[in-house]
Amino acid sequence: MALINPHINFNGNAEEAFNFYKSVFGGEFSKIMRFKEISSTEHPIAENEANKIMLIALPIGKNILMANDVPESMGRTNENENRSKISISAESREEADKLFSGLSAGGNVEMPIGDSPWGSYFAMFRDKFGIEWMVDFDPK
Numbered sequence: 001m002a003l004i005n006p007h008i009n010f011n012g013n014a015e016e017a018f019n020f021y022k023s024v025f026g027g028e029f030s031k032i033m034r035f036k037e038i039s040s041t042e043h044p045i046a047e048n049e050a051n052k053i054m055l056i057a058l059p060i061g062k063n064i065l066m067a068n069d070v071p072e073s074m075g076r077t078n079e080n081e082n083r084s085k086i087s088i089s090a091e092s093r094e095e096a097d098k099l100f101s102g103l104s105a106g107g108n109v110e111m112p113i114g115d116s117p118w119g120s121y122f123a124m125f126r127d128k129f130g131i132e133w134m135v136d137f138d139p140k
Contacts (some may be wrong), residue, residue: 006086008067008131009077014053017129020066021058024102030064031057035071046073085124085132093121096137103127103135 010017015032022029036050052069065086070089090096100113106128113123115134121137 005066009070010067011077012052012069013129014056014067014069018056020057024099025058025060027059029056030059032056055060086135087134087136090135090137093137094098096121096135100135103133
């Protein structure tokens, strides 16, 4: 079966966001590539963009959460747009509580964690970087 690996665009704070995500999920980055690593005479990278993230990847279970910083020359990413939510299926209530508590810190909770009308343990929120998440534990 195919895996879904979300990819998020940031306006220069991808590394900060991913260090935060790593503190919640644990693990290590499987890749960190900076724009300076792809600079060439044909595709020069501005000095102020050199250390920004071209690609960062954090394995989470069998999936990989990925991101990059959008170069200023391409314009800013609208951080207030309604981005697609990243849905996490927890293996227990305890794991759901831990993920909700960690990821929602400093963010905006839309639906606090609790029993949902459809029978699962569920929460929905936007983290402090503007990324929308859903945490779900279905005991069935």
